[in-house]
Structures are given as C-alpha cells and as structure tokens.
Amino acid sequence: MNLRRSRDVLLSVALLTAGCGERVGSGSVPPAPAPTTSVGSAERGGELAAAPPDTVDVALVEYTIGMPSRLSAGARVWRLSNQGFEGHNLRIFRAETDSLVWETDADVDPGRTDYATIELASGAYTVLCDVAGHDTRGMITQIEVNE
C-alpha cells in the first residue's frame, strides 16, 4: 500500500505516561503528569492502576492487531500491549485520504505496554504496524469511528 506519511494536524494527540501507581480518574482523561518521555514509558512493566472504562485495548502480536473495529469519537486512552516477540508499532491513517493521523514515536518492545491518548473524529481509519512486512502479513485492520 502506498500511504502518504504526512501528518494530519486536525487531531490533537497527547502522550500519556504510564506512571507507576498513577490512577486514572473514571470517565475522563487525566492531566498527564508532565510526561517528557516518548511512548515507551511503561518501564516498570507498569499497567495503569485503573484504566478508564472506555480504554481502547490494542493487542500487537505476530501478525495481527487485536482491537475493536468500532469506536466512539473523541479522546480515548489507547493501551498498546505487545504480546508478541518482535517489536511492533502503530500507525493510524484516515481511510479516505490515506493521511497519517497518529503514530507511535517508537516501536513497542515485546512484553511492553504503552499508553497514548488519541483523539479521533468520526470516519473510517486504517490501523497498521509499520515494521517492514508486518502489515502485509496481517498487521493491518480497518476501524470505524462514530459520534
């Protein structure tokens, strides 16, 4: 697939550091405690103590992306867990325009879980892992976001 790698600035994205013992209030995205690290910060193997109920769970494994195919629009916490043995990453493209709307800063290492707050407007999106050969082997999926 020939995807344009341009950033779509219409969406605001904030990284959420998975702090040890950091609690996430129910229903809303908490103010991130001045995260200065990039994605890849669940250093202590940490899970958030309590992820918001509308957390989007994404399982990255050879070679599939396990996640809901329908989401509601707005800002959601995405929990990216690499359950495989290779590094994986995530790219989100608007399906209509092939424009990149979000990407991980770095690969998620095997066994690691990273968190990001991602805001998506309604529409159709393609979600894939950009590691060479992974999308063609199955790490690509279509999702629909609705109001």
Ligand SMILES: [Cu+2]
């Ligand atoms: Cu991958």
